[in-house]
Amino acid sequence: MDSTKKVVKKLSGEGRHSAEWFTSIGNEHSQIVSFVLTCEESKEKLEPMCSGLMERYKLAGQPVPSILYVDRGCCRAQGPTAVETLFQPWVDSGMVVRLDIFHWIHRFDAAIRTESHSKYATFKSAIARAVLAYNRSDLELLIRAIKAKDLVAFESVTDEDVVRLYITRDQLKHHVRRVTLGAQETFRLVHKAIEELKGPAGLDESGVSLFKTPEAIDELWAAQQRHLECIQDPPDQHMYRVAHTTTINNVDLPY
Template sequence: MGPSFSTDSSQVSTKLTIWESSLPMLVNHSAEPLPSPDGFFTTYNKEATHFRLHLQLPSARLLRHAFLLAEANNVRDNRGQILSTFGTVLKMDSTKKVVKKLSGEGHCSAEWLTSIGNEYSQIVTFVLTCEESTEKLEPMCRGVMERFRLANQPVPSILYVDRGCCRAQGPTAVETLFWSWVDSGTVVRLDIFHWIHRFDAAVRTESHSKYAVFKSALAGAVLAYNRADLELLIKAVRAKDPTALNAVTDEDVVRLFISREQLKRHVRRVTQGAQVMFRLTDLAIEELKGPAGLDKSGVSLFKTPAAIDEMWAAQQRHLECIQDPPDINMYRVARTTTINKVHVPYYKCLRGNNSLEGFHKALPNMIPESTPHRLSTASTPAAGSCSERLLMSPLMSCSGWNTCLARVQENRASFLLRTL
């Protein structure tokens, strides 16, 4: 006669509690599979209540605490990965977005994260400071120059910045920070994107209907498309339907059949020189100061003619420091793509701070919303000091960022070797 079970809910609950408490022991010492509580009770009594085991997961705070304690042992490896990163085209930029994610003892102890990246978008070094001044950035700059020297690496060809590129007399702040590199031939250049957006101070509003026209005119005054790359892209687009597109002019092919993304990825751009840039920029400003700069309501794009004239006069001294240095290729071939059976290079631009600003935009998402206040234990001394806790999250993020980009470069290199 088989065993009988009561349908009383209290007895059933008691038996289930005993079954749950003995489950770890049975799992560890029994080789036979255990029946689930549902199947165990319903086999002998159809009226028994169904129960399910609910395992309570650790809290997010506890998991984050355990993760940071484990990563504290990898601080030396992560630091070594960053210190072994070099480059020939460097970019320096600062942001406040990252320090807002700091908590605990490090909260409000820093205002800026300043980082230096290379032409592959990898992070060469970074520092957290309470202010963006020469005094606070000098140790980082001195350290990175010494690292290049000890590793027998050539000095960078270009250093892109968003400020401090030139002045009327004497060395600039950036030249003072990197005096050893500047004396050895490093050229300091202003990021073109920042130069163009400085004119926003004289614009009434970015929602003005002529704002995009003005920014496009400024970009066109600074940069011109490489003719050979453009002709190759036009040839690839025409190959889709030669009979129909041969009668279309090159200008109409670019306007109707080539997207902005294709122009960005497959056609290189070069600076046109200070004189051409001055003439085209002055022409665009004078044109938009008149009726061409009015929207449908008759509102001018600029706040006042005097405001845009003052801004243009202040920015003219940067015309030389936004030019590409001679004999330096500002693009690298990332891979080769095929458009209508025509091989077209896929370029990556080395100019400017865009790649570094992309990292600064992604970095806050890599850092948890709140960091546990107490990470120090006897077994993990690396997590004990406040400075280690402040740097741990950015350090892990920068190391992981560099590792992923290095793998991407390896995959692209192997792909190019296979296609040759």
């Protein structure tokens, strides 16, 4: 479930300026199953869409979703969150509300001076690697498929070099799942990346720091630590589905 103002800005004609928010809900197949345009992002305005969606699932005989990923309103401070209240019947049936990883990573932009900074990509990549890693068995199978093209030629090439030099980004994206590293490891790696880039490593060619101030990134990081458990993959939950099988050099790979 995601809300944005970008789509609404594209409205023209009589509909221009008639709404502020576009809120959509997508399923596990990347299909938008419901959306609504509203003048405010409130429980009152979103309730008809949410109750209507739950009724659709009920009438279609579909099971209650196990996870709802949101861009905000995930972790309880006191009592149920607004999102949990909107989907109370599903929550009562076992659905959990989790923070979407992409939105968690995007929150760090609030402490960054500008996205055009030369160290911006380095920092965001470090944050992503602190949360997600490639599934080892999937990666080994892809490496084997690449090496199968010429076993003799690849005999002296390390697996690391195969990944770095011969495997494309699309191949990694479609054939290798990514898994979360756990809250403790994510904390360690994010903290390490921030501390390194608060120093000389975080300066551009003109000596300008990536972060607005050291205090700004420290305050933001302290606030986001409460979500470290929330962004981890739930245990025993299948986060991917096999669409079909493809063959590379006579080795079958899940897509």
